[in-house]
Amino acid sequence: MNERVKEKLEILSDAAKYDVSCSSSGSNRKNTKGGLGNSNGVGICHSYTEDGRCVSLLKILLTNHCIFDCAYCVSRRSNDVKRAAFTVQEVVDLTINFYRRNYIEGLFLSSGIFKDVDYTMERLVRIAKELRTKHKFNGYIHLKAIPGASDELIHEAGLYADRLSVNLEIPSEMSLKKVAPEKNYKEVYKPMNYLTGAIQGFKEEKTAIRSTPKFAPAGQSTQMVIGATPENDLTVLNLADNLYQQQQLKRVYYSGYVPISSDNRVPTLKQPPVIRENRLYQADWLMRFYEFKVDEIVNEVHPELDLELDPKAAYALRNPHLFPIDVNNATYHEILRVPGVGVRSAKKIVSARRHGKLRFDNLKKIGVVLKRARFFITCADKEFNLLGKDPLVIRQIFTAPSRQKAGFNQLSLFG
Amino acid sequence: MVLTYDGTFEGLLSAIFETYRLKIAVAEIIPKDEWQNSLFEHPTHVATNEEWAKRVLIGVQKKSSKKATKLLYHCFLSELPGISMLIFDFIKKSVNSNIDITDNFGDDTVLQLHQIKKKIGREVHRMHAFVRFQCTKDDIYYSVIEPDFNVLPLLNDHFEKRYPAQEWLIYDVKRHYGIFYNKDKTEYITFEDDTQLQYRQLNESVLDESEPEYQILWKSYFDNVNIPERRNMKLHLQHVPKRYWKYLSEKRAQF
Numbered sequence: 001m002n003e004r005v006k007e008k009l010e011i012l013s014d015a016a017k018y019d020v021s022c023s024s025s026g027s028n029r030k031n032t033k034g035g036l037g038n039s040n041g042v043g044i045c046h047s048y049t050e051d052g053r054c055v056s057l058l059k060i061l062l063t064n065h066c067i068f069d070c071a072y073c074v075s076r077r078s079n080d081v082k083r084a085a086f087t088v089q090e091v092v093d094l095t096i097n098f099y100r101r102n103y104i105e106g107l108f109l110s111s112g113i114f115k116d117v118d119y120t121m122e123r124l125v126r127i128a129k130e131l132r133t134k135h136k137f138n139g140y141i142h143l144k145a146i147p148g149a150s151d152e153l154i155h156e157a158g159l160y161a162d163r164l165s166v167n168l169e170i171p172s173e174m175s176l177k178k179v180a181p182e183k184n185y186k187e188v189y190k191p192m193n194y195l196t197g198a199i200q201g202f203k204e205e206k207t208a209i210r211s212t213p214k215f216a217p218a219g220q221s222t223q224m225v226i227g228a229t230p231e232n233d234l235t236v237l238n239l240a241d242n243l244y245q246q247q248q249l250k251r252v253y254y255s256g257y258v259p260i261s262s263d264n265r266v267p268t269l270k271q272p273p274v275i276r277e278n279r280l281y282q283a284d285w286l287m288r289f290y291e292f293k294v295d296e297i298v299n300e301v302h303p304e305l306d307l308e309l310d311p312k313a314a315y316a317l318r319n320p321h322l323f324p325i326d327v328n329n330a331t332y333h334e335i336l337r338v339p340g341v342g343v344r345s346a347k348k349i350v351s352a353r354r355h356g357k358l359r360f361d362n363l364k365k366i367g368v369v370l371k372r373a374r375f376f377i378t379c380a381d382k383e384f385n386l387l388g389k390d391p392l393v394i395r396q397i398f399t400a401p402s403r404q405k406a407g408f409n410q411l412s413l414f415g
Numbered sequence: 416m417v418l419t420y421d422g423t424f425e426g427l428l429s430a431i432f433e434t435y436r437l438k439i440a441v442a443e444i445i446p447k448d449e450w451q452n453s454l455f456e457h458p459t460h461v462a463t464n465e466e467w468a469k470r471v472l473i474g475v476q477k478k479s480s481k482k483a484t485k486l487l488y489h490c491f492l493s494e495l496p497g498i499s500m501l502i503f504d505f506i507k508k509s510v511n512s513n514i515d516i517t518d519n520f521g522d523d524t525v526l527q528l529h530q531i532k533k534k535i536g537r538e539v540h541r542m543h544a545f546v547r548f549q550c551t552k553d554d555i556y557y558s559v560i561e562p563d564f565n566v567l568p569l570l571n572d573h574f575e576k577r578y579p580a581q582e583w584l585i586y587d588v589k590r591h592y593g594i595f596y597n598k599d600k601t602e603y604i605t606f607e608d609d610t611q612l613q614y615r616q617l618n619e620s621v622l623d624e625s626e627p628e629y630q631i632l633w634k635s636y637f638d639n640v641n642i643p644e645r646r647n648m649k650l651h652l653q654h655v656p657k658r659y660w661k662y663l664s665e666k667r668a669q670f
Contacts, residue, residue, distance in 0.1 A: 002628070005632070006631070006632060006635055009632055009635060009636055009639070010635055010639050013636050013639040013640050014639045014640075016640075017639070017640045017641075017642055018642070030576075031576055031577065031579055033579075034579070034580045035579070035580065036578070036580060036581075037577055037578075038576050038577055042540075044540070044543050044544045045544055045654070046544050046545070047544075047545075047637060047655065047663060047665055047666075048650075048651055048654040048655050049637070049640055049641040049642075049651070050641050050643075050646055050647075050648060050651050051641055051642045051643070051644075051645035051646050051647050051650075051651070052645075052647040052648075052649075052650025052651050052653075052654065053640075053642075053645075054654070055637065055640060058636070059640060094632070097625075097629050098629070098632075098633060098636075100548065100550070100556060100578070100581060101547060101548045101549070101550070101556070101629060101633070102546050102547060102548050102558075103547065103633050256645075258642060258644050258645065259644075271644070272644055272645055274645065348520050351518045351520065352518070352519060352520035352521045353521075355516075355518075355519040355521050355522070356521055358521060362520070362521045365520070365523075365526050366520055366526075
């Protein structure tokens with residue numbers, strides 16, 4: 001047993017765990033002859049940690065030696081922690097052998113900055129290259145694009161990785177400078193902009209020339225730490241919306257700040273802001289899958305998400321004049337906006353009503369959460385006498401304490 | 416009248432064909448093994464007829480769609496009590512309808528089948544996730560499972576695509592058969608004596624010498640990516656129900 005590798009793995013997985021990105025989906029890499037692995041549209045979560053997060057990729061740092069001193073980060077220069085560094089070969093071995101045993105979907109590789117930015121980026125790229133070319137590895141690879149890295153290295157990374165991510169870390173530049181003196185938005189946006197352009201370029205070329213190689217087929221993502229700095233939800237979600245629209249990001253991750261240090265540049269929290277984080281994800285989902293515009297979720301009048309209500313219910317209660325809607329002839333877009341109706345239910349409703357008018361019972365069986373939806377819809381047989389109730393009353397029903405078991409403060413997505 | 420069949424999908428379809436051929440009304444169609452003797456009924460056994468089975472499938476496909484035949488096959492693998500009759504119901508409704516009924520979620524039979532298929536799909540996905548291979552001395556990657564439903568026939572495609580260059584074996588210890596891939600194609604296999612496979616962990620003497628190391632490394636990785644400040648066992652259990660823990664080497668208490 002190589003004790004040294006085990007110790008390194010302990011240190012460098014522990015340091016990587018605060019990056020919340022876990023997805024292994026959205027790529028389309030087929031296996032090659034004699035190769036190992038593939039990654040198709042759906043991701044697979046191979047396990048779940050006791051904090052309820054999925055384990056899909058081998059998520060490690062190449063090293064936690066770092067020349068930067070970012071207050072929110074456990075690996076910052078001034079923090080007194082054990083340091084370690086993997087060799088290229090060790091990372092390759094772990095990835096291949098974990099993958100062969102069906103433990104993981106692939107590798108998520110990040111790193112502290114040692115020596116300088118390009119030196120670090122070059123190492124990350126080398127590992128991805130070795131996996132792809134020498135070991136014919138076709139599983140998922142997520143690489144960090146290090147802010148400030150040169151375009152050439154970012155380009156090469158895109159040729160081997162499925163997804164690249166540059167973390168914004170803090171939702172405003174002013175706060176970022178306060179907590180991470182060596183970082184700025186310019187350096188973060190530089191690789192991000194390059195990737196946006198390159199991904200777009202390769203895609204266009206691919207439609208013309210089929211043999212064009214893949215370039216980061218699962219796109220790019222980013223992460224923001226929530227609760228370490230004073231930005232409100234309006235700022236956070238506007239920034240996220242901007243990243244989705246302008247940079248065509250696939251995902252923005254929100255990481256509730258886990259008080260990992262006693263650094264006086266960041267607040268001391270008793271507990272990570274898990275409910276706020278959950279509400280942000282719900283809002284994010286509304287923007288990406290429910291055809292919501294960002295200003296329908298948060299705006300100048302309501303700059304913060306309601307912690308007691310999911311953002312869709314909050315929207316419905318703020319706009320009582322839009323409801324009820326009739327599920328038998330409303331558009332898909334309108335049905336999506338009903339609290340208690342998910343994407344799947346909405347699709348089923350649209351598909352099933354072609355065979356006949358839908359009744360209360362049908363909706364129930366389709367999977368609509370009528371406990372919530374009943375306030376906002378009509379169907380063939382029931383007028384729902386509860387309708388017309390004051391939004392304030394509905395709000396009380398939705399947030400009644402009996403719904404939440406004492407002791408649990410994290411809600412499931414759109415439960 | 417009660418019809419029995421040999422427990423295969425083709426057998427069920429043959430029995431259904433028989434109801435049309437003889438124009439009989441049946442009270443029940445049931446696998447032979449599940450039939451419990453009754454004083455008043457003497458079931459008629461229908462032998463499997465590949466030709467008939469094919470004709471039923473083609474009929475369903477014509478009336479409804481290819482999606483419908485897939486739906487029926489997946490639901491059949493659930494082995495749930497009453498699944499035979501549900502499939503029969505669907506076929507009757509399909510035959511009597513002029514349009515594809517596969518997405519008529521307002522219909523009870525259709526909806527029930529879709530719900531069962533969803534369960535099957537979930538189990539398949541869980542097997543994709545929770546199968547853990549152990550490498551043996553002769554380089555076969557080996558895994559033992561006991562899924563809730565008979566999903567083994569739905570697993571080979573995924574694992575063939577993922578591991579085309581390694582030999583692997585997945586054995587269903589509950590249903591006493593497995594699939595073995597020899598780098599070329601997948602075959603069904605049965606071991607005459609699979610009692611020792613009841614122990615999910617293979618004996619160290621047959622394992623590759625590096626195998627225990629990787630299991631320890633994986634367990635240590637798993638323990639270290641957890642963030643104790645965010646502990647949420649309710650969510651954890653929702654994702655990994657306890658009955659699946661037996662598959663997962665990282666959930667074993669010790670080595």
